[in-house]
Amino acid sequence: MMIPFGDLKRQYETIKVELDAAATRVLAGGWYILGSEVKAFEEVFATFCGTAHAVGVGNGTEALQLALTALGAGPGDEVITVANAGVPGSIAIVQSGARPVYVDVAAHSHNLDPSLLEAAITPRTRAIMPVHLYGRMADMDTILEIATHHHIPVVEDAAQAHGATYHGRMAGSIGACGCFSFYPSKNLGALGDGGAIVTNDAALAHKLCQLREYGWERKYYIADAGGINSRLDALQAALLSVKLRHLDTWNKRRRQLATHYRTLLEHTDLVLPEDTIGHVYHLYVVRTPERDQLRNVLRENGIATDVHYPLPAHQQTTLTQYAPPRGLPITEKLASEILSLPLYPELTEAEVKTVASIVREVQR
Ligand SMILES: *Cc1c(COP(=O)(O)O)cnc(C)c1O
Numbered sequence: 001m002m003i004p005f006g007d008l009k010r011q012y013e014t015i016k017v018e019l020d021a022a023a024t025r026v027l028a029g030g031w032y033i034l035g036s037e038v039k040a041f042e043e044v045f046a047t048f049c050g051t052a053h054a055v056g057v058g059n060g061t062e063a064l065q066l067a068l069t070a071l072g073a074g075p076g077d078e079v080i081t082v083a084n085a086g087v088p089g090s091i092a093i094v095q096s097g098a099r100p101v102y103v104d105v106a107a108h109s110h111n112l113d114p115s116l117l118e119a120a121i122t123p124r125t126r127a128i129m130p131v132h133l134y135g136r137m138a139d140m141d142t143i144l145e146i147a148t149h150h151h152i153p154v155v156e157d158a159a160q161a162h163g164a165t166y167h168g169r170m171a172g173s174i175g176a177c178g179c180f181s182f183y184p185s186k187n188l189g190a191l192g193d194g195g196a197i198v199t200n201d202a203a204l205a206h207k208l209c210q211l212r213e214y215g216w217e218r219k220y221y222i223a224d225a226g227g228i229n230s231r232l233d234a235l236q237a238a239l240l241s242v243k244l245r246h247l248d249t250w251n252k253r254r255r256q257l258a259t260h261y262r263t264l265l266e267h268t269d270l271v272l273p274e275d276t277i278g279h280v281y282h283l284y285v286v287r288t289p290e291r292d293q294l295r296n297v298l299r300e301n302g303i304a305t306d307v308h309y310p311l312p313a314h315q316q317t318t319l320t321q322y323a324p325p326r327g328l329p330i331t332e333k334l335a336s337e338i339l340s341l342p343l344y345p346e347l348t349e350a351e352v353k354t355v356a357s358i359v360r361e362v363q364r
Helices: 008-014 016-029 035-049 060-070 088-096 114-120 140-149 202-211 234-244 247-265 291-300 317-322 329-337 349-362
Strands: 053-057 078-081 099-102 125-129 155-157 177-181 195-199 216-218 284-287 338-341
Touching: 008 016, 016 234, 035 053, 035 195, 035 234, 053 060, 053 202, 060 088, 060 125, 060 155, 060 177, 060 195, 060 202, 078 088, 088 099, 088 317, 099 317, 114 140, 125 140, 125 155, 195 202, 247 284, 247 349, 291 338, 291 349, 329 338
Parallel strands: 078 099, 078 125, 155 177
Antiparallel strands: 053 195, 177 195, 284 338
16 A cells, blocks of 8 residues: 555654663563553553543453443443444443443534433443544533433543543543553554553542452452453553653644645535544544445555444444344444544655545545
8 A cells, every 4th residue: 555544663663762762671670560660651641631540451442341340330230332433342341241322423523422311321321431432522511411410420432532632621531530542553552452541539540450450459369359350561551651752742743634634625525524622533534425435446546544433333243232223323324434544643744635636536
């Protein structure tokens, strides 16, 4: 491909010296799981998110699972979420023992439609889990208002929203807790798997620290049921600490490139992503009924694209039992029309121009 959908080698090259130094330090240090490197990263990441605590875990899916377990979700409980954000959230809910209850999204935001939330709440609802999809914050004011009224905690899936803001507040800091993935291609990505939960609740953070390590209250002695092994390793923590220093710059660059796309594409018949203050453009997702056609032409011209995500969660083979009786019309329609164009901090303006010019030939 002439323009790849992502290129993590480009990012490595820009900060190679810093990353190599951090890796060498950890390898020579002789401590590889949790420990001082993880503690140091947890501190800087909590500060970045504006929360009192961060708990490093194995990946984003387990961050969500442990958050739900820590909040008491289990068999017989329901967790309200969306079906258009891939499957990790659903897997996390099912792993906790609860069942996912899917609410449709609003077409303009691709995020949980708060006007449908109230009707989805039952006496068994144990948590509400909105996703800040593509780096755009969900409508947290309305969601929190409804959640607070019903005394239900909100778990933010912020796996695509590192550094995103909502009315000046950081993603992850608004609900009872916020869950992050550091999968390599995320806005803040490790060089392997990683995740974290941020919260202002000291008791919740303490519980999460136990749950990520078998449920141990101290070494070799279990206090909590629902514990698993989901530890962040020292190497990833050290690399993440380096990368966190660049995150604001990278997010700014993502926003710049998104603006560039908008300028070049605004007179086409594509539906462009709604720009909000604090959007960090994890992905640049456009919409057209002729999605597959457009995707093919781009591919023929050496431009890689992707679809996030082609099959909604409630239509996945192992999750159809949780599908709402009348389906999720907006979620299903969006899945057939969305297309993610290349967007990452190391992409050049010239590359954006190339992509846009080919799109314009198809989508006049
Ligand atoms: C990436 C992602 C996750 C899961 O993170 P992993 O680290 O891959 O387990 C969860 N939710 C969303 C919205 C994601 O994009």
